[in-house]
Amino acid sequence: EIVMTQSPATLSLSPGERATLSCRASQSVSNNLAWFQQKPGQTPRLLIYGASTRATGVPARFSGSGSGTEFTLTISSLQSEDFAVYYCQQYNNWPPWTFGQGTKVEIK
């Protein structure tokens, strides 16, 4: 089973700042990596798939990069609606599909 590790656990930033979230896989997942956003009490929402492709309707301030074992989600300028928990997930080696433990982006 591939273990996904996200860092940091919590990111405290102000609106307008840049957010950089990291995700590491215990072995290569090629570019088969997705990012999800989850707001309190809401369903997870697909943001990025294929490590760098934005899902339909996702604003351009969200970007993904990386391949192999190291991945990054960048939010170029945080908006109020971006404060949420973000999960990475690998879908290269399955089953099982595995998720990271999440990074909470909170208002500083």
Place this chain on the structure above:
Amino acid sequence: EEHLVESGGGLVRPGGSLRLSCAASGFTVSGNYMSWVRQAPGKGLEWVSGIYNDGSTYYADFVKGRFTISRDKSKNTLYLQMNSLRPEDTAVYYCTRDSGFLYYYMDVWGKGTTVTVSS
């Protein structure tokens, strides 16, 4: 537009059973890869089970032998039969549509149904 609506959650005693349903609209369950993902209170996301469009089924080790995934083409609905439930199965259960080619990511999610296992 594609939608998934889960139902069937509730309170059940340890050792009991529940059957979750997930009704799809805007696409066919039988023509897609589908999964169940759960989230325990205050915890992260955890894949539970999946079914391919060819009918192949897959399970996480922690539910193997206890849960069964299935689908009904005529009702366009996905199911998760959960037996021998344990307190650690307490979670919100989401169904997802999985898209892609050879490698499948979860692009459509339902709002989830809550399962509570407690005496």
